[in-house]
Amino acid sequence: MRKARYRCIVFCWVYVCKRNNPIILMRGVASMNQSQIISKMSEYLHISTVTLADWLTSKLPRINDNWWEECVLENLSHYQRERVINDNISSLKEMDLSALLRIANKSWYELRNMYYLPQVERECLKAMFSVRNNWAHCAGNIPGKDTIETDLDVIYHFAQSFGASTDDCYQIKTFKLDLHRAKIEPSQKSLSDTPPQPKIDKRMPQQIEEKSMVCLKSDPSVKGMVFSVSEIGGTNKYEVFLNGEIKTFYADQIVLESSSLLYHKVDREVLQSSLTAYQLRNPSMSSLYSLNAARIDFVPYQFRPALKMIKADVPRLLIADSVGVGKTIEAGLILKEAQARSDIETVLIICPKPLVAERKWELEMKRFDDDFIPVDGPTLRQIVSDTDRDGVWPERYGKAIIPYSLLDKNLLYGTGQSKGARKRHTNLGLLELDPAPHFDMVIVDEAHHIRNSNTYAYAAVKYLCDHADSVVFLTATPLQTGDQDLYTLLNVLRPDVILNPETFKMMARPNTYINRAAHFIRTESPDWAKEAVSSLEEAALTQWGQAVIAPNPIFKKSITLLSYDNITREQRVQLISDVESLHSFSGMINRTRRQDIQDFCIRRSYSVETAFTPWQKELHDELLKFEATALSVLHDNQNIPLMMTTLSRQAASCIFGLAPFVKAIIQRRVRQIWDDPENDAEEFSFSNDSYEAFGGMAKHLLELAENLPDDDPKFDSLLDIIAEKQSQSNNKIIIFSTFKHTLAYLREKLNALDLRIAQIDGSVKDDDRYTLRGRFELDKSDPNAIDILLFTEVGSEGLDYQFCDMMINYDLPWNPMRIEQ
The missing domain is CATH 3.40.50.300 (P-loop containing nucleotide triphosphate hydrolases)
Structure with missing residues (x-):
């Protein structure tokens, strides 16, 4: 084995040396200058261009005879197309990398239908756009070393995926290894042309590890030892033994004890400007920037969803407020707050068709100075087509309102496709778009429309939400419907948390006790504090409660406060908020009930009872008797009450409105009985006594309907x-x-x-x-x-x-x- 390994090494070394490649000479080089790097990157981009041209030339002509027009010219930008025409370019090998990348990207659907193309190759193709842009017009300082190595990785995988030679791939990989060991020096030209820069004293701290001695940046005299290091959202979190206990700190709060902290004295104006700049770049989660940004009345509870949204780990929220509380206004405030904190360009509102017809959302959003465009069927199909052509959702419809009625099979899968047909000859579906459109926010009104996961509306909404940064669901019904409906909504909203029905049930189990505890605290019923403690302890015994609720400091704080003899009103109000925050879905659902806002929305309801007149009652009873008799003949007395439900409700609603249709009801039932192959005509004939009785019943019913007095x-x-x-x-x-x-x-x-x-x-x-x-x-x-x-x-x-x-x-x-x- 030792001899075989030795021979292998010698063989590889001889092979490398015989290639006489200049890259090998750089193995001992301790540094590279920018000119060398730019030259090499240009060489590798040229290799990529030749490789992609050869790859496309071998594949595009097999799509159809008119491939040059449909797959090349139609997929180029206006400028690229003009250049091809003016320069009489007739071959892919005469085009630059930018044009070839665009052709490959736009033709990917046709290519994928004819060849097996893994998704990883598509991702590699997309990544090459950025690499090409980094180096196409490189002048002055080049990208950082990490960026260069990343770009080389992309070029290497691109070359491998699209059929570059082994020698070319080896060159790229070897250069990356050399670059990794080398120190990058400025080129001679850049040194002479660049004015001298003042030296800045930057002392890079060493890496903080377990058992490192650290001190607080805010007070270097406070020191401790790191017990553990973890990462959350790209930021290091440290557990530090400090003053006799374990405390949690983040990377920007501590430094190594040996590190020297540099302080720079500034005057008051500079400090104020710096604090203002920091506040603008890092918006506070406790302040609302949209407070006076809309033409609405100030109603405090309507700002709760916006506050919950900006504090959420993921900006996705189900607003399940009572009817009339103002969910549309709350959604508008969320949108306005998001616009104040970041660039929001593409927003979709999905709602029932009547709300589009009455321009409810369109007019409400104008109060927030946002112009939304209602979309009809032909417009939506054109939007999908434009998205396929351009790769992005059309800017003109960046803020659009789409009714549920358009979320059908044709929108998802497209129409008019036939075997061998190309996609440009059909209406594309959303699921065919590649890349998928991206949305900054999706607002789904009356979200209970998607509670059935077997509908096209559900599939379309899920697709749009999966490609959105922020999602807001609005509905007044989910907490009144079954657990399955609520699971469906939350699974679309937060699939990263609500993984499956089993997870949902486990998370939901302690909520009954949490809600009960909050109810006791809110109503101050007898022994409310003891009852609340008992309910909280029951919640903590569930599987979710043991893992999540019991270790929560808010839970421990609430149990402690409830043990006090004299709890003030302020403490009780805080207790309600704290206990409700223990609800496993509190971060996903905002619930404002009418009773929570006292008399802001008042509904006075009363019932008016009236009795049938004797003639109305007789017609009502005879109609139901006739229907029951007919159904018993047709269905052998099975499920008769259930089948009579609709007619019973119709008769109770308005017997006068139903009377003109009695004749049609009689004729339909008689025809059904006579035409039913399961009924024996000899046993059920016109001369039969039962039929005569049935006919007499029908005749009497018709007479009652035609002679019903007008008294109502x-x-x-x-x-x-x-x-x-x-x-x-x-x-x-x-x-x-x-x-x-x-x-x-x-x-x-x-x-x-x-x-x-x-x-x-x-x-x-x-x-x-x-x-x-x-x-x-x-x-x-x-x-x-x-x-x-x-x-x-x-x-x-x-x-x-x-x-x-x-x-x-x-x-x-x-x-x-x-x-x-």
């Missing part, structure tokens, strides 16, 4: 409410019903009374909807004003009609949360 106590009660409201200065009323037949009946009756009404449902076009809202907002004295708006559930989602202070539910929705919304 429920409508009369509604009319009394309307008459009282119309006598007030603000006479606006919104009436909800789940069923269109009910609204049709109400509209006919109210129109007969010369009341100014209109109806909005899912069939109303966006432009008409916006016009109706404008007329509804007009003063009652305006002849074009609308006094009463009728809404269905579909047409009412996301409404923001704060100028209207009366809402009537003519029937109750199946989901009680609809009333809350």
